Amino acid sequence: MAFRTRTTSARPRTAPARPRRSRKAPLASALALALALSACAAGTGGGGAGAADRTPRTGSAAPQDPAATPAAPSASGTRSPGGTAPPPTAPAPGPTTPPAEGRQVRTGVYFLHGERVSPAPRSVTAPATVAGALRALLAGPNPRERGHGRTTAIPEGTRLRSLAVRDGVATVDLTGRYDDGGGTLSMRARLAQVVFTATRFPAVTSVRFALDGGPVTRFGGEGVDLARPVGRADFEDLTPAVLVESPMIGDTVRGPVRVWGTANTFEASFGLRITDADGHTAAHTPVMATSGNGVRGTFDLTVRLQGFREGPGTLTALWDDPEQERLVSEATVPLTLRR
Template sequence: MSTEISARRPSHRLRRAMVLAAAALLASSTATACGTETAASGTSSDTGRPSAPGTGGTTGGTAGNGNTTPGQGSSPGSTSGTPSTPSTPTTPSGGPRQVRTAVYFLHGEKVSPAPRTVTAPTTAAGALRALLDGPNRYERSHSRTTAIPSGTKLNSVVVDRHIATVDLSGRYDDGGGSLSMQARLAQVVFTATRFPSIHKVQFELDGKPVTAFGGEGIVLDEPVGRADFEDLSPLVLVESPMIGDTIRTPVRVWGTANTFEATLRLKITDAAGRTVANPYVTATSGTGTRGTFDVTIPYKATRSGAGLLTAYWDSPEDGRAVIEDTVPLTVKR
């Protein structure tokens, strides 16, 4: 007795059954649960989002924090010529795909990005969980803080038409005055919108939509984006390189700015304390409208080691340097 394998196409009824079975399997594999995301296409825009190209994940996950130092763990990266864009995938041999992104802490009273690595396909939720973990020891030693109450948990993230609905535990709105409340909202919004697939955020607390946040009654009756927190963004926001990164010449620096006549300066200081680059940079807009900048800066360091990137602009009144942010780096010769 022999078995014959037919090369003929399946009947119409059989093909339809196969399609329905495949659709059911796909639907079951993408069902949302606690800490997961779904994504749908759509169009939206929000000024102040990172402009550099990148691939952003749209499905949730976890990320560790740890007390890392430059060159270890999830904090630092290497920036030479073409650094990480909003979210850059890497694939360790034989392991799950890793995505380098950013979480936003506070430097003074302004948001400031710090690098994290999350596991695909759960990238946005992973980044938000890393944000809730707070700054690591190295970042705290360089004055990075958080306004988010300790113990805040992420319940879920759902992404639909470029809007992320972020459900957090009730601990998120505990305590704090108006500035603290605004800052913790901004931290979540900037972290989520680092991914190109997310333009705005809708907040929920323990599954209930938030229309007024905290005792200050901050109105959240519609999704919010980066432009809604302009007061909490430095006039020059360097998106890359980030705190703890290692740079080599030439280094690509990109971000957003809202300075007088769109002019700013980016000073690189090496381990010897010597200024090795200090170019003028022009953003796409300024003087009340946030624009973007993306430049490649050559430099010649005298010594490798701990250095600094200082973003500032010259006052039109007296020419003094108005420092907007400082980014601690490892500067290579």
């Protein structure tokens, strides 16, 4: 295991153990070493490592997203090796009362970073928060987000015709432009963008698609199966191993910073590091998600920032990849750091 520090007192749930490679120990050591080196860098850069409260607060709504907490994945929320469709995941506890009409609600819409979904912040007006988020998604990433590699697979000109939510299923009716062009990856990516954006709201656990008023059971020229409502677990291959739900790209953060999201990493462990524009480490911490090894779990922690220069910064997630036998640090979130 890469880290001994736990976010909960109970051992995380894991899927049945798969054969372990002989390089497990070196990989775990590599991740621990990377964090240790970042601690040294913080010390020489004028500040110590930021401490973190690793006690998860499962089910608590994010302060920035009072009406848009994503559904919490469960062990049943991962597609089985045989391809059997999983049941929809249960929504995380949300606000007991809906936001007042006309109130601005902060949420996230999901673009692509490489071939994986990545949230970006948007504000929508209550009570039509899910519809507002989908319209913001269809508008595409802004110039700053594009400058940081965020893209969209949704064809320009796609519009939302209608939206209905019943028993946790959102029926999203889009214009026919939505299925124009692209191969299987592009088709599945644009479906994932809509699904992740809609299911960020607790009232939605899965999505049923319609085009120009008609139900869709096969999507695109490759015939992606949409005979049933689909949820986040149907797009695990398009989800980063560590999906940071907050903070999001472009956010301005001040310590302590709440960092939360989902993860599916080797033995449920990974690391989080926040650096400033000079590369000085403002915070670093090992994290243990609620599950791993093929079962997506959640994480939620608070990190203190120390010894950094105000201005541009980056949050980076690092984890062991036993398949590639190397340390991976691909999940990055550009931020603005303030004291």
